[in-house]
Amino acid sequence: xxxxFAFSGNRGLSPHTLWHHCGMRRFFLIFVSLQLVLFGIxxxxxxxxxxxxxxxxxxxxxxxxxVTLFDTxxxxxxxxxxxxxxxxxxxxxPGCNGVEACxxxxxxxxxxxxxxxHRAWGLGLGFVAVQLLNVIRVISLFYLGQWNASAFRIAHExxxxxxxxxxxxxxxxxWVRSSPNASPPQIDRGDTAAA
Amino acid sequence: xxxxxxxxxxxxxxxxxxxxxxxxxxVTPLWMQVSKWTSYPTATLTRVVLQNAAGYWVRxxxxxxxxxxxxxxxxxxLPDNVKRERGTAELVAEADPAHYAYGxxxxxxxxxxxxxxxxxxxALAGYLILLIPQTFSLTFEILRQITVAGGxxxxxxxxxxxxxxxxxxxxxxxxxxxxxxxxxLWLWFDRAFFAIVVRDGWLRRDGISPESPPP
Numbered sequence: 001x002x003x004x005f006a007f008s009g010n011r012g013l014s015p016h017t018l019w020h021h022c023g024m025r026r027f028f029l030i031f032v033s034l035q036l037v038l039f040g041i042x043x044x045x046x047x048x049x050x051x052x053x054x055x056x057x058x059x060x061x062x063x064x065x066x067v068t069l070f071d072t073x074x075x076x077x078x079x080x081x082x083x084x085x086x087x088x089x090x091x092x093x094p095g096c097n098g099v100e101a102c103x104x105x106x107x108x109x110x111x112x113x114x115x116x117x118h119r120a121w122g123l124g125l126g127f128v129a130v131q132l133l134n135v136i137r138v139i140s141l142f143y144l145g146q147w148n149a150s151a152f153r154i155a156h157e158x159x160x161x162x163x164x165x166x167x168x169x170x171x172x173x174x175w176v177r178s179s180p181n182a183s184p185p186q187i188d189r190g191d192t193a194a195a
Numbered sequence: 196x197x198x199x200x201x202x203x204x205x206x207x208x209x210x211x212x213x214x215x216x217x218x219x220x221x222v223t224p225l226w227m228q229v230s231k232w233t234s235y236p237t238a239t240l241t242r243v244v245l246q247n248a249a250g251y252w253v254r255x256x257x258x259x260x261x262x263x264x265x266x267x268x269x270x271x272x273l274p275d276n277v278k279r280e281r282g283t284a285e286l287v288a289e290a291d292p293a294h295y296a297y298g299x300x301x302x303x304x305x306x307x308x309x310x311x312x313x314x315x316x317x318a319l320a321g322y323l324i325l326l327i328p329q330t331f332s333l334t335f336e337i338l339r340q341i342t343v344a345g346g347x348x349x350x351x352x353x354x355x356x357x358x359x360x361x362x363x364x365x366x367x368x369x370x371x372x373x374x375x376x377x378x379x380l381w382l383w384f385d386r387a388f389f390a391i392v393v394r395d396g397w398l399r400r401d402g403i404s405p406e407s408p409p410p
Contacts, residue, residue: 024386024389028379035371035375036367039366039367039370039371040363043362043363043366094366094370095369095370100370100371104371104375154223154227157294157297158223158227158297158300159219159220159223161297161373161374162219162223162297162298162300162301162304162374163216163219164374165301165374165375165378166212166215166216166219166301168378169305169378170208170211170212173208173389173392173393174208176392176393177208177392177393177395177397179393179397
């Protein structure tokens with residue numbers, strides 16, 4: 001028998017109650033506020049100039065370093081990853097450098113109740129997880145663009161946006177599940193009726 | 196409670212993650228076939244918003260199944276090679292209503308991956324709710340085009356802070372909302388799934404098997 005039945009059935013706590021136990025309403029408020037603040041900070045000129053642009057350039061160089069392991073036709077100029085042989089290049093623009101995805105993840109991690117040590121782990125590992133997938137995104141788009149413009153457009157505008165967000169979601173869920181100071185609420189036999 | 200008892204959630208987060216990717220990759224091409232129709236209400240809502248909120252700029256709005264075209268009262272200078280008598284033209288802003296609507300297949304994929312109960316009802320409700328952030332994104336895309344082409348605040352008859360606000364709205368509408376809105380909505384609709392995932396982790400951490408019978 002699935003454990004859900006055991007805990008939400010005749011002896012358990014309903015998922016709805018657990019949702020409230022986690023303080024999800026409070027979470028959403030803090031999450032949205034943090035998100036807007038972090039996003040606003042990211043858009044400021046000094047942050048763009050001294051943090052986002054250098055990071056994007058580094059990302060392009062990292063992509064080139066990986067691509068040149070199996071393909072010599074790749075180079076980076078600033079935030080552009082390009083193929084000197086055919087002149088095709090992809091410019092890593094806002095939304096494609098993983099910064100916004102990290103902002104969403106960071107806001108979600110900070111907003112959820114946990115210890116700061118656990119949050120720090122989540123921020124560090126989450127950043128790595130998002131950026132690793134983003135490197136795959138950039139490299140895949142680099143090759144898709146050289147192969148087929150339509151496939152590039154679909155992958156760039158629709159597919160990869162959703163896949164990066166799924167990555168953020170799962171990293172966050174894994175992090176929430178490993179929260180050290182959270183504890184399952186006491187099982188209340190009367191809870192089922194209220195659910 | 197009845198639906199929860201008949202609901203079998205994915206066995207692990209990894210199964211959920213893999214399912215979500217597969218469903219997303221399957222649903223997105225299907226959505227692309229119908230996106231011009233599913234996004235038509237977004238164009239209609241955007242027309243209503245623009246005509247009411249930016250009536251000074253907007254002369255008329257034309258919506259089709261594939262585009263929204265906004266004729267404005269903003270005069271822009273023509274390049275020398277196309278200048279005729281006056282040397283100016285009125286700006287026309289254009290956008291694809293489906294461009295920011297790819298959150299719908301993501302939302303449906305999440306519902307399918309979490310084996311959400313009341314799938315059709317939730318998918319329909321989600322579709323209707325997601326029209327709101329999509330309208331936000333499309334509206335600010337049009338406003339961005341107007342402000343970028345219109346140039347100085349004096350020409351546009353707005354203050355600098357309003358231009359900054361449009362820039363921020365556009366960034367939020369293009370970079371955050373299209374993917375965040377469907378995930379947040381799914382999390383709200385399927386909060387039982389979230390609660391189960393969290394509780395599963397907590398129980399395992401405390402050395403209690405979620406599968407084990409109650410004490």
